[in-house]
Amino acid sequence: MPLRNESPAGILGRMVEPLPQTPEGVELRHLRAFVAVAEELNFGRAAQRLYVTQPALSRTVRGLEKLVGCDLFHRNTRSVSLTPAGAALLDRTRDVLTDLDAALTAARSAGGALSARMGQLWSPVEETFNGELAPMRSAFELMHAEFPMPEGIRLEPVNAGGVPGIQLVPAEDFDTTVVYAHGGGFMMGSAYGYRGMAGAVAQAGRARVLVPEYRLAPEHPFPAARDDVVTAYRWLLNTDTEPEQIALVGDSTGAMLLLSVLVRARDDGLPLPRATVLLCPAVDFYAPEDDPPADVEQHMRFQNAYLAGRSASDPEANPLCADLSGLPPTLVQSGEFDGLGRNTDVLVARLAAAGNTVRHDIFGVDGHAFQIYWSFHPEAADAVQQVGEFLQKPAPLTA
Known part of the structure; x- marks a missing residue:
């Protein structure tokens, strides 16, 4: 049974049969492009946010849809909206990007701390x-x-x-x-x-x-x-x-x-x-x-x-x-x-x-x-x- 107040995306997510592994070819740029469009619901604004052209962004999203095997957005001349598949993907993709950014931040911090320690040891000599x-x-x-x-x-x-x-x-x-x-x-x-x-x-x-x-x-x-x-x-x-x-x-x-x-x-x-x-x-x-x-x-x-x-x-x-x-x-x-x-x-x-x-x-x-x-x-x-x-x-x- 669905949990009380659970979002449709969450319900769909629990119903989805997991893939044995991530489809080959899915790259970080695909996920960042998808999230930008999903949050803006406008390809022009999403392209400006990512500093890419609108045609390039459209190609990236189309490429992701081909790799996933289904449409992630409903598109017409006046609006863009998420499909149920897109809604199911969005929450998880946000989590992946958040975790990745945190990991990169931790790596930069550790690298900076190591360089700083090396510098502290060497500076009195120099x-x-x-x-x-x-x-x-x-x-x-x-x-x-x-x-x-x-x-x-x-x-x-x-x-x-x-x-x-x-x-x-x-x-x-x-x-x-x-x-x-x-x-x-x-x-x-x-x-x-x-x-x-x-x-x-x-x-x-x-x-x-x-x-x-x-x-x-x-x-x-x-x-x-x-x-x-x-x-x-x-x-x-x-x-x-x-x-x-x-x-x-x-x-x-x-x-x-x-x-x-x-x-x-x-x-x-x-x-x-x-x-x-x-x-x-x-x-x-x-x-x-x-x-x-x-x-x-x-x-x-x-x-x-x-x-x-x-x-x-x-x-x-x-x-x-x-x-x-x-x-x-x-x-x-x-x-x-x-x-x-x-x-x-x-x-x-x-x-x-x-x-x-x-x-x-x-x-x-x-x-x-x-x-x-x-x-x-x-x-x-x-x-x-x-x-x-x-x-x-x-x-x-x-x-």
């Missing part, structure tokens, strides 16, 4: 860029202190052939050892400060992760950092660790540094590691003939400190100018809206043109080296998990 070196380094360390180490990862000090550092060791057995080069513009960052990010790679990849404490500019310009990481890599090779068990991972300028390490190791005749992972590689040295990057003054401060008078096109210091042939298979991750990643596509193209296997994954994230936010950002966590899967493969994934 505010120090035009000031003294010590506060800049302290702010960078304080930011990284906010990131946790995953549970079950053991931290140990290590001396890698005279280069101090730490290693992160998972509880379970591991077959891969990672050399991790941290970011920080060649002027900031530390092995201990990066324990959270390195620990996440250790957990995701079920790998031991060695983080060398390479020397920083401006006190120690190029090639000090590169030579320290090469020394740590040589030490690994001399401790019964096979090159097939070694992978290199680095973020931002650490990724750029690893490319210089690989070129030096290759030219010195060392066996190369099994794979390389470059997280938001900052391969964007600026030369006078180039278009200036964003925040060019800050950019030049880091670049000049590292190069110490060397040319920005020096192939030893700038991997984009080096011979990149014969390097290990490489996974590159970047953020779609990362202003510091302007030359990532160039790097990927040059690696591929040199005959290397390279895969480039782009994430819709607004932030440089976004992977460091893995503990609260879902896309960053997914990116780290993909790094882990890449490291666990007996043979790295192909492009």
